[in-house]
Amino acid sequence: MKKNVLIIGAGGVAQVVAHKCAQNNDVLGDIHIASRTVAKCEAIRASIHEKGNLKTPGVLEVHQLDALDIEATKELIRKTKASIVINVGAPFINMSVLQACIETGAAYIDTAIHEDPLKICETPPWYGNYEWKRAEACEKAGVTAILGAGFDPGVVNAYAALAAQEYFDTLDSIDIIDVNAGNHGRYFATNFDPETNFREFTGRVWSWQNRQWTQNQMFEIRKEWDLPVVGTRTTYMTGHDEIHSLSKNLDVPFVRFWMGFSDHYINVFTVLKNLGLLSEQPIKLDNGQEVVPLKVVKAVLPDPASLAPNYTGKTCIGDLVKGKKDGKEREVFIYNVADHKEAFEEVGSQAISYTAGVPAVAAAMLIATGEWDVKKMANVEELPPRPFLKVLDKLGLPTRIRDEQGDRELSSTF
Amino acid sequence: MKKNVLIIGAGGVAQVVAHKCAQNNDVLGDIHIASRTVAKCEAIRASIHEKGNLKTPGVLEVHQLDALDIEATKELIRKTKASIVINVGAPFINMSVLQACIETGAAYIDTAIHEDPLKICETPPWYGNYEWKRAEACEKAGVTAILGAGFDPGVVNAYAALAAQEYFDTLDSIDIIDVNAGNHGRYFATNFDPETNFREFTGRVWSWQNRQWTQNQMFEIRKEWDLPVVGTRTTYMTGHDEIHSLSKNLDVPFVRFWMGFSDHYINVFTVLKNLGLLSEQPIKLDNGQEVVPLKVVKAVLPDPASLAPNYTGKTCIGDLVKGKKDGKEREVFIYNVADHKEAFEEVGSQAISYTAGVPAVAAAMLIATGEWDVKKMANVEELPPRPFLKVLDKLGLPTRIRDEQGDRELSSTF
Numbered sequence: 001m002k003k004n005v006l007i008i009g010a011g012g013v014a015q016v017v018a019h020k021c022a023q024n025n026d027v028l029g030d031i032h033i034a035s036r037t038v039a040k041c042e043a044i045r046a047s048i049h050e051k052g053n054l055k056t057p058g059v060l061e062v063h064q065l066d067a068l069d070i071e072a073t074k075e076l077i078r079k080t081k082a083s084i085v086i087n088v089g090a091p092f093i094n095m096s097v098l099q100a101c102i103e104t105g106a107a108y109i110d111t112a113i114h115e116d117p118l119k120i121c122e123t124p125p126w127y128g129n130y131e132w133k134r135a136e137a138c139e140k141a142g143v144t145a146i147l148g149a150g151f152d153p154g155v156v157n158a159y160a161a162l163a164a165q166e167y168f169d170t171l172d173s174i175d176i177i178d179v180n181a182g183n184h185g186r187y188f189a190t191n192f193d194p195e196t197n198f199r200e201f202t203g204r205v206w207s208w209q210n211r212q213w214t215q216n217q218m219f220e221i222r223k224e225w226d227l228p229v230v231g232t233r234t235t236y237m238t239g240h241d242e243i244h245s246l247s248k249n250l251d252v253p254f255v256r257f258w259m260g261f262s263d264h265y266i267n268v269f270t271v272l273k274n275l276g277l278l279s280e281q282p283i284k285l286d287n288g289q290e291v292v293p294l295k296v297v298k299a300v301l302p303d304p305a306s307l308a309p310n311y312t313g314k315t316c317i318g319d320l321v322k323g324k325k326d327g328k329e330r331e332v333f334i335y336n337v338a339d340h341k342e343a344f345e346e347v348g349s350q351a352i353s354y355t356a357g358v359p360a361v362a363a364a365m366l367i368a369t370g371e372w373d374v375k376k377m378a379n380v381e382e383l384p385p386r387p388f389l390k391v392l393d394k395l396g397l398p399t400r401i402r403d404e405q406g407d408r409e410l411s412s413t414f
Numbered sequence: 415m416k417k418n419v420l421i422i423g424a425g426g427v428a429q430v431v432a433h434k435c436a437q438n439n440d441v442l443g444d445i446h447i448a449s450r451t452v453a454k455c456e457a458i459r460a461s462i463h464e465k466g467n468l469k470t471p472g473v474l475e476v477h478q479l480d481a482l483d484i485e486a487t488k489e490l491i492r493k494t495k496a497s498i499v500i501n502v503g504a505p506f507i508n509m510s511v512l513q514a515c516i517e518t519g520a521a522y523i524d525t526a527i528h529e530d531p532l533k534i535c536e537t538p539p540w541y542g543n544y545e546w547k548r549a550e551a552c553e554k555a556g557v558t559a560i561l562g563a564g565f566d567p568g569v570v571n572a573y574a575a576l577a578a579q580e581y582f583d584t585l586d587s588i589d590i591i592d593v594n595a596g597n598h599g600r601y602f603a604t605n606f607d608p609e610t611n612f613r614e615f616t617g618r619v620w621s622w623q624n625r626q627w628t629q630n631q632m633f634e635i636r637k638e639w640d641l642p643v644v645g646t647r648t649t650y651m652t653g654h655d656e657i658h659s660l661s662k663n664l665d666v667p668f669v670r671f672w673m674g675f676s677d678h679y680i681n682v683f684t685v686l687k688n689l690g691l692l693s694e695q696p697i698k699l700d701n702g703q704e705v706v707p708l709k710v711v712k713a714v715l716p717d718p719a720s721l722a723p724n725y726t727g728k729t730c731i732g733d734l735v736k737g738k739k740d741g742k743e744r745e746v747f748i749y750n751v752a753d754h755k756e757a758f759e760e761v762g763s764q765a766i767s768y769t770a771g772v773p774a775v776a777a778a779m780l781i782a783t784g785e786w787d788v789k790k791m792a793n794v795e796e797l798p799p800r801p802f803l804k805v806l807d808k809l810g811l812p813t814r815i816r817d818e819q820g821d822r823e824l825s826s827t828f
């Protein structure tokens with residue numbers, strides 16, 4: 001049994017992780033939140049108390065930490081006696097936090113791939129550039145490191161594993177579909193930091209097609225899907241973390257990721273991009289000022305955190321898997337629907353942060369109980385999916401299945 | 415006889431003014447061009463020599479000037495012995511240049527209303543907020559000051575005066591229609607300084623309806639017109655300078671201005687405006703920099719002057735006047751059609767700059783010959799229209815009339 005969790009980060013996803021850990025502190029033990037800006041950790045702690053989300057009386061502490069400083073991170077892990085670290089900070093700190101875990105023996109969980117701030121859209125497979133290089137070190141140290149345990153990547157990897165193990169003999173394709181059908185009521189806003197959001201869509205799109213890495217332009221390939229609850233939605237093929245592990249770990253010729261974008265989003269994005277307003281290169285104004293246009297766009301857009309209180313509607317994220325079972329072609333859609341307003345009422349964040357944060361806590365609980373304490377590095381599809389999906393069901397992210405037999409909850413088969 | 419012209423400004427309109435003054439330096443005498451950036455003046459001078467547009471050997475000089483500095487402007491007027499100043503700089507310098515003219519006795523001409531950089535769309539009549547407050551000072555000093563002597567305002571005011579004097583006993587309405595049916599081949603660009611252009615369309619739309627000032631939103635009122643040469647075109651009711659003087663100086667219950675916009679222009683404009691990127695108020699970036707968003711948009715857009723070489727197609731600008739003559743209802747459209755390519759070949763600017771700049775030179779020539787040297791402040795409709803339209807005809811902007819008798823050149827009645 002592993003106990004005591006150190007959460008690194010204090011943004012929207014960290015807020016969800018902290019609330020959910022607090023709701024399960026009978027399993028997880030002490031809860032510690034650390035970030036560069038301790039005031040943000042304090043705000044999260046206050047909101048946990050305000051909502052009465054600390055299940056049993058116990059430790060809920062905040063700490064100042066620069067997570068790029070490996071020694072400081074090791075010291076905090078030791079001081080807090082944390083045996084599980086949940087890294088939900090900026091994507092630039094993965095490698096230093098992982099190193100601190102390897103050196104202290106703490107289990108490591110993150111929800112997104114490591115990024116170098118100076119590089120956009122590196123060559124595939126992305127995990128091979130950073131995390132997988134430390135796999136041997138994890139195994140040698142007997143350290144459990146679960147990579148990409150958010151929703152996508154994360155839950156969608158478990159959906160893919162479940163499909164491979166239970167619904168198919170051979171896989172033809174996995175299409176991961178992520179649609180936010182919510183409405184924040186503003187003219188335009190991004191759900192994450194606008195700078196990060198726009199950076200994601202200005203580079204190349206990598207997909208796994210016919211067992212090969214394939215390049216496309218953003219918004220080049222469009223596809224409509226008829227989805228449960230949210231209806232027919234337009235998506236575009238987008239690069240995403242999970243393609244880079246699923247293509248290695250599962251025997252499947254096609255893995256693609258589809259992100260829902262409204263015509264309105266694309267129109268605003270296209271205007272800004274074509275005018276040069278998404279550029280990271282400084283330009284000179286006629287008064288001599290040097291300014292980065294993207295930073296000006298960021299400054300005029302709403303702060304994503306400010307959207308949560310008025311966010312309504314639902315998200316639908318899932319895997320459409322095609323392949324053969326008993327010699328017959330079949331198609332299964334495994335998915336979850338989350339609600340923005342319900343998420344906000346429960347943990348003070350909208351559903352985008354909720355779906356990303358809850359799975360990391362589910363992973364921590366499975367490490368705590370030993371079921372996922374594998375003492376090596378693993379992507380989610382390498383771990384047994386059913387225990388994970390069972391915990392997610394209890395934590396507020398139930399799994400549903402739609403196939404030729406209809407649309408039903410996975411829990412009926414638990 | 416007044417002689418020697420000082421042109422203030424070095425943008426697209428100034429380029430036209432300088433070329434046209436040079437083509438008529440036998441009437442106008444020495445030509446001086448002054449701007450904050452002297453290199454831009456030098457480029458204009460070089461293009462005049464290149465095109466052989468200096469009619470008779472004479473003075474063509476350039477000067478550095480901050481036209482907000484009244485003393486420096488007075489000094490330059492005296493030094494150049496200019497008796498006519500044509501102000502075609504930014505709309506923020508009108509009042510300081512006018513003051514320099516009042517104090518030195520030079521005649522003053524501009525082509526657009528004065529603006530305070532931090533105010534958009536002030537209360538009507540706009541001239542009452544700035545220029546008209548100096549009318550008494552002009553009269554006392556015996557200084558000729560012709561306001562708004564471009565095309566619109568300017569030539570369209572003369573069209574209105576001509577209609578009132580010759581075609582109608584009573585006026586019902588004046589609809590000024592401005593359509594640019596040209597194509598610059600770029601994703602998006604404004605035809606003159608983007609800052610000035612966008613400022614025109616971000617505020618309320620003021621129109622003179624039933625002898626009252628009426629407010630609407632931009633792009634709220636749309637109307638199609640069947641126009642000579644350019645065909646059926648979509649326009650939107652827009653606020654514009656000339657409404658503010660015509661409503662005072664002519665006895666007419668309705669004065670409206672209609673500007674042609676493509677759906678693409680409106681889309682880009684709407685995105686930028688709704689995001690707050692057209693704001694003239696400074697915002698703070700997360701690095702602490704203070705930046706005016708509109709100036710950033712200006713910096714990323716093409717320099718309007720750069721469009722001219724590839725600009726094709728025509729402009730159509732005119733007054734649709736309705737009223738009674740000899741007890742009968744009638745309708746007259748008085749207009750001009752200009753060609754982008756022809757304008758570029760003659761003076762190196764496109765037709766938008768051409769139509770704005772040529773009338774200012776016509777006004778200067780009428781001051782030089784004494785016909786418009788009225789020794790007071792006047793809007794164009796307060797001056798005899800025929801001499802102005804005759805000079806414009808010779809300078810390249812012929813007037814046409816379309817009514818129940820057909821479509822013909824005004825010159826047939828000269």
